[in-house]
């Protein structure tokens with residue numbers, strides 16, 4: 335189960351950093367050997383990312399695995415469908431001088447951060463193209479650039495640490511903030527609309543479908559009874575009080591699943607994922623790969639289904655990791671159903687990565 339405060343990377347910020355600067359920062363590379371392997375053409379990227387390391391330090395989840403699996407794809411454009419702090423993207427660009435990235439994010443702050451990275455490095459400016467928007471518009475974004483096929487795509491789903499850590503975005507049950515939770519701050523629907531406008535049954539469905547919340551009905555009734563609800567602190571208290579005391583004491587913060595469910599509803603995260611995965615797989619060239627990092631069962635179910643659908647097309651195949659290739663007799667499909675998880679070492683360094691599941695699909699024909 336995802337935790338609303340379980341972000342994908344840990345952040346270390348200096349106290350008075352501005353909003354924009356909280357996004358600035360670079361990849362943390364725990365392995366000095368990897369750094370020594372960085373190619374000369376990537377030096378600009380390293381200096382751009384190191385430049386802001388003080389203000390934002392994060393570890394993109396399963397970064398080594400992600401970098402490794404894109405080493406084998408045909409050269410060209412990789413889509414980072416969830417650009418965020420560009421942690422994965424900067425690692426990929428560092429590792430592969432032949433690669434260009436089209437980075438997509440619906441959050442203005444991610445776009446501003448990418449713009450700052452581009453401004454700091456001519457190499458990044460040349461190889462990172464940035465698109466503000468939702469990842470279910472991949473087809474449109476590719477068409478606008480006359481790109482027929484891609485080397486692959488990465489989806490690192492959900493919300494990021496910087497988004498969670500900013501109280502005024504309203505994602506966190508730990509900090510007092512407005513009932514917002516929009517990744518795209520121009521979007522119509524906010525958490526306030528869900529919390530104060532949905533009927534009991536609608537709310538129950540949201541909590542069940544998006545977070546497998548056991549006490550969905552009780553919580554939904556409590557929310558409706560407590561209206562008006564002004565902020566995240568109040569919502570978190572209402573949820574905690576609606577959950578029976580023994581259950582309240584287990585499984586982390588009692589409001590975490592409710593916040594996750596409302597966030598998913600506000601951003602329509604699960605609704606748009608199947609189409610985005612389908613379009614990404616379709617656009618991928620033979621030999622290219624689509625990788626998805628998911629963080630809770632609802633996301634993972636959709637990824638599994640999208641990959642199953644793709645497998646029924648004999649031109650694609652799934653692999654659990656780039657290191658376990660298994661070609662079936664007909665040479666068109668290979669399938670390993672085990673999802674990859676972060677190493678114990680990574681979870682120790684970044685506990686927020688613990689719920690991650692990596693699934694990868696590989697195209698074998700067009």
Ligand SMILES: C[S@@+](CC[C@H](N)C(=O)[O-])C[C@H]1O[C@@H](n2cnc3c(N)ncnc32)[C@H](O)[C@@H]1O
Nearest residue numbers: 394416418419420421422439440468469490494
């Ligand atoms: C987990 S973070 C990605 C972190 C990134 N991989 C990194 O290493 O810095 C997810 C990002 O995806 C964005 N996002 C989530 N759903 C999206 C969607 N449907 N379309 C576009 N961006 C989305 C969020 O705004 C957030 O910035």
